[in-house]
Amino acid sequence: MKFTIFDIRHQFPILGREVNGYPLCYLDNAATTFSPTVVLDKVREFETGYRANVARGVHRLASEATDAYESARASVAKYINAKDANEVIFTSGTTGSINQLAFSLEGSINPGDEILVSTLEHHSNFVPWQMLCHRTGAILRLIPVSAEGILDLSAIDQLVGERCRIIAVTQVSNVTGDISDLRIISAEAKRVGAKLVVDGAQAVPHGPVDVQALDIDFYAFSGHKCYGPTGVGVLWGKSEWLKQLPEFMVGGGMVERVTVSGTTFLASNQRLEAGTPPIAQAIGLGAAVEWLEKLPWGEIREHETRLMKQLFRDINAIAGLRTIGSDLNQPRLPIISFDIEGCHPHDICHIANQYGVALRGGHHCAQPLMDAMGVMATTRASMAIFTSQEDIDALVVALHKAVEVLR
């Protein structure tokens, strides 16, 4: 398949709409992106063709729903190169995945143990570990960042001590787009036997992932950031670890036998998906990753790099603008945060919206990072596969307008 921006954009019906009389220029993809027709059709197919519960019914619709749900699990496993589809647990999203994991690992954490997280983290990969420390008496330690928001791994060997039990780190920052060097972190986790939990929410939308090659223990991501539906996510874990996890939530769908005196649970990882799962959403996510997998990623990365270069060049011409994170010489994805002297991000986003440009201003659910950089908020432009040169042009015009109004 050859990549053309026209063909890609044609697959997203929402891109046809206007905002305030301007063509929609959507650059808030790191928060939530859109679904292509193939995903929308798949969800509709379930809702209109075989909407039923999964795993237990014997009627036709239940059988078809179960097949589609398990097929989606297999598609996700293939996309992230899991060894086995049973290593994929469907959740409500990255936040749901990491909370489930943090609660499930609680029994293995003792007072004085250490949990290491990076200062870059989205709150969803920070607060669950902070709370786990509060509940268990473990110590939360932090991998620092520079004043520019760049992860500093120079002293990682000193931060990972013998009592380190868990290291939680993002694969790609949702604020800066920087790619974490997981090889170094993984080696340190291995050295002390700590489990490495990786937040892949911002990485998965930008091409297939290989969890085996990353040499990690757990991986979490959301459907709504990778062209799938909202309300679904994935927790992947190595089989040997998932088998050891206790049941997080209990109830329907995950028991072997319930009597008045006790309950036994299924042996399979289905015991980690209590209750009716987000069936339509999981099936939609399966369609999304199947679609993603077929795309020509080499050409898409070239396209993204071209747009990033254009964006960096054009916005750096704005007086008082400072980009956060690494420059283009470092491995990064097209998520760009910046601040403009004298212009608050909320005001910038408000004015940009008047020109049809959707940006995100605020702390991006990464307040420890904001504190480390000494700012309250930044403005963020995050691209998707359908982002065009015209989008970047519209963004630059909107930023100039905002500066003109606000200064």
Place this chain on the structure above:
Amino acid sequence: MSGNIYHEDIKALANIPVAEQKLEQPDCKVTLDNPLCGDRITIALNLKDGCVTALTHQVKGCLLCRASANVIAQAVVGTSATDLEVVVEGLQQMLKGKPVENWPTPGWESLALFQPVAAYKSRHECVLLPFKAIMQALS
């Protein structure tokens, strides 16, 4: 377009360097965050007979939040909690687009400048945050 929110009067109001000094011994001090965007306001004030006699504030926030805080700084001296409740109620109604009797409250005429914000629900909190902070301080 956006000019209706970011008009020159609002910008001038936001950029007034008032109340930057610190109170030696504030009777109460409150810091409030806007959880949506992380903006933060700290208000310190002195009271006599239930009325504000002095106020300072520090705002790390957007233009609307700074302008709103400056309205308070300009108008609040001599105001009681009961007086302020009337002002806040009027402001909230105005932002909801509802008619408010005797609005703006005498002494608080600058609040009329925020009328265009009514059309943007996501920005109401920017205007209200300083008022929430002072109401909390007075309570």
